[in-house]
Amino acid sequence: MTSLTTAPSALDIDPADPVALTQALVRCPSVTPTEGGALALIAALLEREGYAVHRPVFSEPGTPDVENLYARIGSEAPVFVIAGHSDVVPVGDEAAWTRAPFGGAIGDGQLYGRGACDMKGGLASMIAAAVRYRRENPQAPGSIAFLITGDEEGPAVNGTVKLLQWAHERGERFDHCLLGEPTNPAAMSDMIKIGRRGSLTGQVTVHGKQGHVGYPHLAENPIRGIVRLLAALDATPLDAGTAHFDASNLEMTTLDVGNPASNIIPAQAKAVFNIRFNDLWTPDTLAAEIDRRLREAAGNTVRYEVTFQPTNAVAFLTQPGPFVEMVVNAVAAETGKRPALSTTGGTSDARFIKSYCPVVEYGVVGKTMHQVDECVAVADLDALTRITQRLLGTYFAAQHQA
Incomplete structure (x- = not known):
């Protein structure tokens, strides 16, 4: 054609x-x-x-x-x-x-x-x-x-x-x-x-220690940590919506450990999420809430970092x-x-x-x-x-x- x-x-x-x-x-x-x-x-x-x-x-x-x-x-x-x-x-x-x-x-x-x-x-x-x-x-x-x-x-x-x-x-x-x-x-x-609605994209990276699956005591599996963190983000709704907006919605869009082998505990795990948010939030207040939830879920046992992409979608x-x-x-x-x-x-x-x-x-x-x-x-x-x-x-x- x-x-x-x-x-x-x-x-x-x-x-x-x-x-x-x-x-x-x-x-x-x-x-x-x-x-x-x-x-x-x-x-x-x-x-x-x-x-x-x-x-x-x-x-x-x-x-x-x-x-x-x-x-x-x-x-x-x-x-x-x-x-x-x-x-x-x-x-x-x-x-x-x-x-x-x-x-x-x-x-x-x-x-x-x-x-x-x-x-x-x-x-x-x-x-x-x-x-x-x-x-x-x-x-x-x-x-x-x-x-x-x-x-x-x-x-x-x-x-x-x-x-x-x-x-x-x-x-x-x-x-x-x-x-x-x-x-x-x-x-x-x-x-x-x-x-x-506004749009905010973030990435959570959980750090572990690579090792042989047969010797788990010598490694630190980051997958357990990222599962815990993602569950915390998804456990409670961000809000119930407003007069003209639906409730803000968080969706996980990627989850990756970069590990092609089945007998290796990976060194880190990454997840990307996107939030479409209503007029109860700004990108800054929403990022602060996400960070709060992650800190509480991580405690002193999960080593992680979270980053947010710049956004002009408010x-x-x-x-x-x-x-x-x-x-x-x-x-x-x-x-x-x-x-x-x-x-x-x-x-x-x-x-x-x-x-x-x-x-x-x-x-x-x-x-x-x-x-x-x-x-x-x-x-x-x-x-x-x-x-x-x-x-x-x-x-x-x-x-x-x-």
Whole structure:
């Protein structure tokens, strides 16, 4: 199977058409950190609609350079920000795809391709909504801005976090943000994300003394010690959850002694764990609790050390209020059902945006994200466009009346 890798021309696309725009973006092979023509296409389309567009590139030692995009139309407050990412994960085994992963083919009401639902479809629909809104309301008060990164699926070092800093240093101030991640499990009326759990990864290493299994008195088996420590971490729930968050969850992800022989007591044992935590914790307070549990379990007999990976994934919540209700009402008006307010799932770039303005996540159905034959329903692209356009109209009307 041959993938289509030639980026389309902006001259051939109406940015008010979410389906055509999704196809065009899918045809840009923008696997992290490659720009792949996606940001260039968006920039050309938004410039044509009157947006001032910037494409800053950010760098960090040990990570790839990443191109990003910031665009704005309007010069007055309030500033409504639409955020997202143009980068995608690798296609994996291309031979397993039934359609070209960068082809953007449509069949049986689905648009296929890598990034179709995560999240080029959401991005295209929100661009289409903003374009339609401004075309119909050329003198509308306030401003619309786009924050689009090429680093969400990668290290997330040279993307949204630096783009926000760059914009802030230029004097940009934001009032509210809609992030177009694929939030819906099965239907467009299912779910809005009003927060995210944090993520903390740690490693426990228990030290022993290598020796012959036939002479255990001359050795010290670290496996007994690590079993005791891991049992202590898992014995008591970290919490019972909060009003908007499930209980924090600790999962063991690896356990290794590096021992290929059956007649050797190993010298050490290692385990890695990850915790998805709610708003009762910060990375520091959670690390302190883990360390406390390990110390109590180890006593004076288990020699161990614990380390934690640096994390920028902290738990946060956008409190339900007028803005959240606007999003809910826009979804309900177009789908006939009020969506649930959720904080489930993994991390997203909302964890960076929340430090600059309230942020809510809403997008297409995410059943196939990162999978072979990733796809998005054409009807969902149209629905998201209508929902976002309705939200923009309600938002700016309310701000104008305030």
